[in-house]
Amino acid sequence: MHAEILFENGWVYTGNDAGPLRANLAIAKGRIIAVGQPEDVNRTVTPETTRVDLDGQLVIPGFQDAHIHPIFAGIELLQCDLTQARSAEEAVAAVARYAADNPDEPWISGAGWSMDFFPGGTPTRQLLDAVVPDRPVYLINRDHHGAWANTAAFAAAGISADTPDPEGGRLEREEDGTPAGTVHEGAMDLFNAAKPPVPYELAYRGLLASQQLLLAQGITAWQDAWVPIPEGGHADHLNVYTDAVKAGDLKVRVTACQWWDRTAGMGQLQEIVERRDRVAGTFDHQTLNANTVKVMVDGVAENYTAAMHHVYLDHHGHPTENRGIEFFAPDELKEFVTAIDASGMQVHFHALGDRAVTDALDALEAARDTNGVNDNRHHLAHLQLVRSEDVPRFAALNAAANVQALWACHEEQMDTLTLPFLEPGAEDRHYPFGELASAGARLVAGSDWPVSTADPIAAMHVAVNRAAPEEDLPPLGPESQKLSVKQILDAYTHGSAWINHLDAETGTLEPGKLADLAVLNLNIFDLPAQELHRAEVTQTWIGGECVYDRSHTGNTETLPVPVMP
Known part of the structure; x- marks a missing residue:
């Protein structure tokens, strides 16, 4: 079979070897057809073959994330995103900005605040009341095992000093039992009936x-x-x-x-x-x-x-x-x-x-x-x-x-x-x-x-x-x-x-497997341990298709995001 795509002039980590090899890799019909010494792999090359010059970069099998929440993460990116806040003050300011920019949203929903911004990891409702007093605010924390709400949110959900802690959950409380602003685990479910559903x-x-x-x-x-x-x-x-x-x-x-x-x-x-x-x-x-x-x-x-x-x-x-x-x-x-x-x-x-x-x-x-x-x-x-x-x-x-x-x-x-x-x-x-x-x-x-x-x-x-x-x-x-x-x-x-039960087809770079791979700008096997973070992905390929190329995008834009009607 002739190569449709050839990766050359770089390093390849197949996953079956102790480390990267100075090798070429050939792809056809979405699968790897050859990987190894250039003189051997290049026998598959024709004048029509697309040649990818790695220029010393490293090809690895594509990363597979075995525990991730992409849809929830994407929803939160499109709501009140607090992941960039670096202090309690920045988190509150981000909520205020989002509320001002979205005056028609009945609830301010979002996520991403860090517990270490607040004493004991438990922010109060009054911090949110000061910037959004008139609408419910409900914000999930970074680890997604707790939430921060304002007074209007507790009221909308019917949660008061008389509400007992649910099984598998806990409310932080003020001295008289009034919800203080932070809820943990199963207590987050107390808001479910009141919060608007995610469309x-x-x-x-x-x-x-x-x-x-x-x-x-x-x-x-x-x-x-x-x-x-x-x-x-x-x-x-x-x-x-x-x-x-x-x-x-x-x-x-x-x-x-x-x-x-x-x-x-x-x-x-x-x-x-x-x-x-x-x-x-x-x-x-x-x-x-x-x-x-x-x-x-x-x-x-x-x-x-x-x-x-x-x-x-x-x-x-x-x-x-x-x-x-x-x-x-x-x-x-x-x-x-x-x-x-x-x-x-x-x-x-x-x-x-x-x-x-x-x-x-x-x-x-x-x-x-x-x-x-x-x-x-x-x-x-x-x-x-x-x-x-x-x-x-x-x-x-x-x-x-x-x-x-x-x-x-x-x-x-x-x-x-x-x-x-x-x-x-x-x-x-x-x-x-x-x-x-x-x-x-x-x-x-x-x-x-x-x-x-x-x-x-x-x-x-x-x-x-x-x-x-x-x-x-x-x-x-x-x-x-x-x-x-x-x-x-x-x-x-x-x-x-x-x-993921995908190991027969992916996970290593060898003939017959799907061409799912990533290209790194640096050979991570040669980097000092303290410099591993310097490596960056320059290309991502799935089934022989380049789905991300940093040189073409300059950022993370690879697919259009449809506009919600």
Whole structure:
């Protein structure tokens, strides 16, 4: 077969070698037909072949994000976006500007504020009342496990001093019990009946806005970790994906992870399976599938809702009675995980605290005891703390460790809202990527964007250094928790391809596989570890099509965003 496209004069990391090779790579009909020594690959070249001069750049398999929320992120980009605020004052000012610019919106909705901007991570309603007194304001925080609301929002939702904390959630309160302004976890649901639903058009625009940004970061596939069965008039995100495929707007390969509603019980499994089968009967698995289920086992450490074996400490370092929140009793978790597994679906756990990790592994062990060994490829995401005795269970159960590497460093939220309230010695066990890898756990990688940046290179930098780029802070934890460049790159490419059941076609660069790849301006294997963040994506290719070229765009614009009617 003759090459339609030839990459030459650069480096190629196939994913099957110890490091990059000085090699050429040929593509035809959307697939790789040859990779290796130039004199061998160039036998496929004809005068019609398009030649891409790499000029010393590095070709890698396309990044695949195994835990991301693109539609929600895109919606938030189009609403009151607080991700660029760097202080409480900037966040409030951004809300004021957005309200002034959008006088006809009945609610001011948005997201992205950082807990470390505010004392105790809990901003008050009065801060919002001062700039938007006449309309409800509801703003989700950066980690999406809490929200900040003004007085009008609490009133619209009927939330008062008499409203009890819901199961699995908590309201911050003033001395007389009045809601203070911040709500956590399940208490966010108290606003659902009052908030306006997200319309379909906004969700569709959000998907395409996100795709623009993600293609520019070399991402060729993702697992959307929250695709709920819609209710209350909200857009059906699964329909957004199916419509985008039909319209030719979706360029990436998507695994839609269906949400397990903790209030809906076992009865929801039938509809989840029906939605999975409907997608499978219409679309090629390589383009779109919905064969995975997201289970939220616990919360997050910074608001003391991550489920821990050890109790949290108070502000004086004394033990409390709080071990966080388990959203499911262990026996209930075992029951429905076993049923999901029996249906042939993958389970994608949010398991952040070490007790949540134990519960998730116990559930997978129960499923295996009942259903036997299969190829469903379950995975646990986040893994902020893992007990040493649970580390070898990942490999034993063939459960992948889905790492969000960008979080494994000292930063303000970690150092002021998390580490001081955990058991002594917890820092050394934080995000134990190296320990998991040494014990044979399969590593896959994701960003959890918009909780943090979706940039895989930034996450790789932290995984290798255990410190954020250009930050003068010590590494988080011992040297043994660091990963090599190869380990984290493999996690972000063929590791995530495996978790997405795309490894037969993607994840490595070898003849016969789809030509999904990214081009980096620098050879990251030759960079000093502290300079990894300097690398940038210059091109992204999916199925042999260039879907992002920095030299042509100068920015992240790769696809038009439709105007909402």
